[in-house]
Amino acid sequence: MQDKGENYRMINFKHIIADEISKITNIEQKEIESYIEVPNNTENGDYAFPCFKLAKSMKKAPQIIASEIKEKLVIDEIIISKIDVAGGYINFYINNDTLVKEVCKEIDDKKEKYGSSDEGKNQNIIVEYSAPNIAKEFHIGHLRTTVIGACLYNIFKYLGYNTTGINHLGDYGTQFGKIIEGYKRWGNEYNLDENPIEKLTEIYIRINDLCKEDESVLEACRENFKKLENKDPYCTQLWEKFKNLSLKEFNKTYDILGIKFDSTKGEAFYADKTQEVIDILKKNGKLEESQGAEIVDLSDKGMPPCIVCKSNGSSIYATRDLAAILYRARTYDFDKCIYVVSDEQNLYFKQIFEVAKYLDLDKKYTDGLVHVSYGMTRLATGKMSTREGNVIKVNDLLNEAISRVLDIINEKNPNMEEKQENAKKIGIGAVIFNNLCNTLAKEQIFDWNNVLNFNGETGPYIQYIYVRTKSVLEKAGYEPEIKEIDFTKLEDKESIKVLKTIYKFNETLRAVIEKYEPSILARYLIELAQNYSNFYNENKIICDDKKVQDARIFLTKAVGKVLKTGAKLLGMEMPDKM
C-alpha cells in the first residue's frame, strides 16, 4: 500500500528523516523510509536508520557511513532535537515540544474523529462476515467471524472508505432439503413457536442420523433441495418459515453485540443467478464434464477441480459464491471484497478466486477478492458440530459473562448505578476483546476461564482505565481550553510516552486494514492504557500548580477519547462506572 498519510495533517517524523537521508545518499526516499525502524529500546531514540544495508554498495563500514551521513544531515531542531551515531545506526530523537503540541492540537481539532481520515475516499469495500446457517444454533464458532468482520468494517469506514457489510446467510443447500425432509416426517411432534432453533436443530440431528443409516433418505433430502431450487411451493414455504424464525433469533444476538449489516442477502438470493456463471464458463471453454458433474479444472494451478454443477443438476456453494461476485461487482463496484471466513475454507477460496478470473470480470474485481482467514474456535474435546450436539451457544456465553461481571460488581462496588447496563458492557466487552486480541491465524481452544478473565490484558482493563480518566475529569469539574495549555508541562517521561502512543493511533488503524489484523488495534489499546496507568501512578493530576493541572487534565481527556474511539472500533462499549 502506498503512503496514504499525506492527507493526515500531523507531522510525519519518519517521512522527514527519510527525506533528508535520501537527499544525502541519493537513494529514493521511499526506500530509505522502509529501512527506518523504531528502536525497541527507547534510549536509542525514536527512530533509527541502520546503515548496514548501505555498507556493501558504498564499500565502507556501517559506522563510517553513519558518521558521514550524520555530519551532512540538516534537520530543523524543531523537528529532531538530537541525532546520535551508535554502532552502525543513526539514532533520531524527536523534539518532544513539537510532538506534544502537534498531538494536542490534532486531538483538540478532530475531537471524537481523532485518528480518522479520508484516505479511503472513492473506494468501495465489501466486508462479508458472520454468515451463520439458518435453522442452526449461533454458537461460539460464529463469534470470531462476526467480531472480526465488524471490526474491519468499522475501521474501513473510519478511514473514509465506502464500506458495505454483508451477512451472507447460509440459507440454502442440501441441509435444508434435510430439514424439510425431517419436518415432513415428524413436524407435528415439534412446537416451533418457542426456541425454534433448538427444535429445528433436534430435527436436523435426527434426520442426519437417519441419513447415515439409510442412503435413500439422503437421496430424498437432495431431492427436496432440488425442489426448493425449482421453487416448489411447499418446500419454499417451509424454507421461508425456517429462515424468518432463525433471523429473529440471530438478531437478538446481533443486538446484544451491537452489530449491524447493510445487507443480509444470503446464498438463496443467488440461486437464480447461477445460470449466468455456468454460461460464461461454458462460453469461455472452462467447463468440463466429469463423473456426471460440471467442473472447472484447476490442475494447472495445482489445485483440485472446482465443481460448479452437481451431477443431479443442482447448484453448489461455489456456484452461488461466483454469482455473488458477479452481482457485487456490478452492484457495488467494489475495490475490495473481503470474506471473513475460517481457515477451514482456505483452499475453497483460492479455488473460487481462481475461477472468478474466467468470468470476464475486470481485473480490478478479481484482484480485489480477499479471504481473511482465521483459526477456528475449538473445544478442548475437539471441533464443535451441530450434528453432534456439542456446541456452546453465543447467548449462553454472553449471559455467563454478564452474570460473572455482576458478581464482581456486587462484591467491589455494590452501590453502583445502572449495574445491569454496565455489567452488560463489561461482560460483552471482555468476550469481544478476547476474540480480537490474538493473531487471526492462531486457532483458539475455548476455555471459559480464559474468555471470562477480567484481569490483565483484557477488555475490562481498557474499560477500567477509561473509567478512571472519566472519574478524574469528573473530579476536576472543568476542561481547560487548548490555548490555556502550557505544553512544556507535559514533558515528563510518562506524559511523553502517552503522547507518543496517541500519536501513532492513525498509523495503527492503517496497519489493521492493511494486514487485516484487528489484534494490532487491541494491543495498541492495551499499550495506551498501560502508558496512562504509569502516568497516573507517577503524577498527581489534580494538584496545586494550575498550569500543570490543566495540562494533565487535557492529557487525561485525550487518552479517554482515544480509548473510547479505539474500543468502539473494536466493537466494545465503554461503561460509565466500574
Add this chain to the structure above:
RNA sequence: GGGUCAGUAGCUCAGUUGGAUAGAGCACAGGCCUUCUAAGCCUGGGGUCGGGGGUUCGAACCCCUCCUGGCUCACCA
C-alpha cells in the same frame, strides 16, 4: 501421502517485514489504598525462540530437512 497454517517463559500470547541486551499478561514470591477508582501499580525469579543444517556483517524472522499439532485434498457449506 500432498497442500497449508502454527510451534517463543509453567500457561495464554507480542515481537513493526533480517537489526541494538527476545517482551507482556496469567500463575508464583514480595511490596503499594486516611491522598484523582487496588478490575490498578511497582519489584523479583523464570528462555536451547520445536530439533538440526544453511544463507550473511547480523536470524525468533529467509532457505533446506526432520519432529509435533490444526485445517484441508469433487458433488456439505
